[in-house]
Amino acid sequence: MKPFVVPLALFLFLPLFGLVVPFFSPAGEGLDVLASSTLSHLWNFVLGEYIVTTLILIFGVGIGVFVLGVGNAWIVASYDFPGKKIYEWALILPLAIPTYVMAYLFVDLLQFSGPIQTALRIFLGVDVLWYFPDPRSMAGAIWSFSFCLFPYVYLITRTAFLERSRRLIEVSETLGYSPLQGFMHLVLPMARPAIFAGMALALMEVLADFGAVSYFGVQTFATGIFKAWLSFGDRLAAVQLALGLLSFVLLIFFVEQSSRSKLRYSSSSQSKTVTKRLDGKKAFFAFAFCGATILCGFLLPAFALLQLLFEQGLSVDIRYWGWLVNSLSVSMFTAIISVALAIFFAYSVRIHSQLIWVNRLLSFGYALPGAILAIGILSFLEIFGIAWWMSASLLILVYAYLVRFLSSSLQSVEAGLSRITPSMDGSAALLGLSKPQILRRVHIPLLKRSLLTAGLFVFVDVMKELPATLLLRPFNFDTLAVATYQLAADERLAELALPSLTIVFVGLFPVLLLSRVISKS
Known part of the structure; x- marks a missing residue:
């Protein structure tokens, strides 16, 4: 063997x-890569755009998955509120929807002829919603990726939060910190390795995607690779762009590994995590935040798919x-x-x-x-x-x-x-x-x-x-x-x-x- x-x-x-x-x-x-006419064209005209748009996409999706993943993980792991038992497992449902499917449904829901804009125009009595953002854009891509991929951060970070007893927050409160300050200055730094690991998984999925970015018209290294190989038939240009994309992957991989290697945290308490009961407005806010995440990440796309299926009929x-x-x-x-x-x-x-x-x-x-x-x-x-x-x-x-x-x-x-x-x-x-x-x-x-x-x-x-x-x-x-x-x-x-x-x-x-x-x- x-x-x-x-x-x-x-x-x-x-x-x-x-x-x-x-x-x-x-x-x-x-030996002379720039001698390739296709690669020279890419280098002079579009390679800079590939780099900038890829960086913007990574940065935007990174913020999105951080807010959705860490926010939901902290709420579910640390507090009791109506619907928590459902939200614990329902928040990972968006993983079932591929990013390219989410992209198609997001545009279909929010485009001019989509149900949301149509309903708003009828309700407001106007012909055009000039202030309504174009869904097929960089912002639309960031939105779709964030709601598809945040469960990577949620799953890993929730486990990290559960391993930290609520006594950390209680100790911070005895030192004069508010719960938010205790979270920002104590709990969040303790969970940083888990957060980086989840974000690295999500961002590598972003770099690997082709269907969603091409549908949104976002020019990244992935779309450039397909153009160089299938449209221009230039093997060297495609290989060079693939190496450029690989460098982004290695950079994220290196940052994630470095963040974990430099941090050594342990918890001496093996007691069960104590959760705080929320009432009134705070309970409503927790319920609404988790509910809105599931609504945008799974329920609306699933509803849109079923609607499209019914439109097609039994054929x-x-x-x-x-x-x-x-x-x-x-x-x-x-x-x-x-x-x-x-x-x-x-x-x-x-x-x-x-x-x-x-x-x-x-x-x-x-x-x-x-x-x-x-x-x-x-x-x-x-x-x-x-x-x-x-x-x-x-x-x-x-x-x-x-x-x-x-x-x-x-x-x-x-x-x-x-x-x-x-x-x-x-x-x-x-x-x-x-x-x-x-x-x-x-x-x-x-x-x-x-x-x-x-x-x-x-x-x-x-x-x-x-x-x-x-x-x-x-x-x-x-x-x-x-x-x-x-x-x-x-x-x-x-x-x-x-x-x-x-x-x-x-x-x-x-x-x-x-x-x-x-x-x-």
Whole structure:
């Protein structure tokens, strides 16, 4: 088992090599990057815009997920008020809605012909609401991303708040601080590592997105990569832009890791968290803040999807069944292989602890946006003259999914193995079982729950993945995500209701699983 671990891990790391190798290709075609006419055009006219808009988007979404995630986490973790039991798990429901679906629905709700503007014009008796902001803009993108991705911050920060006893606030009050001052000067700094971790996850999702930013008309590195490859057909320009996007990902990754490495906090109190009962206006404010977040993040988009579905009537596009079969088959296939690889790597590290660096290397794949993976794979295949293979095989697409999502299943299996005491391995060895037999007869039966969870999360991630699927899918192979994007690009919003609703419905499974864990805890 050990001789195969490192080669297999390096095989799953090839897309990053594909981003570097073109610059050392024969005939010196990659030595002078700026000689590429496309890249020169990008450098002179649009690269600055890509950098500025990406930074603005990251900054805006960072503020949005901080306010929504930390605010809801603190209210739910520290106070009792009507509806808290529902809000505890309902606040993670927006995770079930992909960002590109949220973008389409947000614009549909707020555009000139949408229900909100129409109702306001009728109520006010005017023809035009000149002061109403344009939903298809940078502000609209920030709004959509914030309400889609704040649960990353909410989940991690809520746990951090629950681990800190309310006695911290009580101590601050004895020192003359108000509850707000105690929160700002004591509780918030203590939870900073968790907040940074949640924000890093959310911002890496922003960098990885293509469907939402392209629909909003926001020019980021992701949209530039697609233009360079698909519109201009320039491999080097696409690779260069992919490396630029990768630098943003590495920067966020570095900031998040640095924030955690420099902070060492511990709590000496193991007592149960004491919550304060809210009454009157304060209870109403807490209820309204959490309720408005769920309304904008899940209820309104779900209502808009159902409305679009009813507008379409009972007719179902005959292509829908093909999209559904394609999505389910490739998602199931990837999930099975991903769980098998996760078992292999996690058990190898359990036997040979010095190989822990391999799993840490594989975990980096989740931080790589789908566009970067796709460009790396395409570039690597083109070097060997076999890029045509992807047009006739699903294996390249499944490979990209494995690189992107293996870390989520690996973490679940590792967590499950950590709960199995090493003494079981020793007892099984004394009974004459080999290591593969111990894995098959002892560990896998005990890991059933972790394996199911790992497969479920990979399955849902593959169902929602858009950038890698757009670039690497074979001819005449469309998934629900690709179909939703194409229908939205053609402004056929009523027709995208059913495929979008299917994606959301599938995405609810892991969300409900998380909510069950939260309600039990």
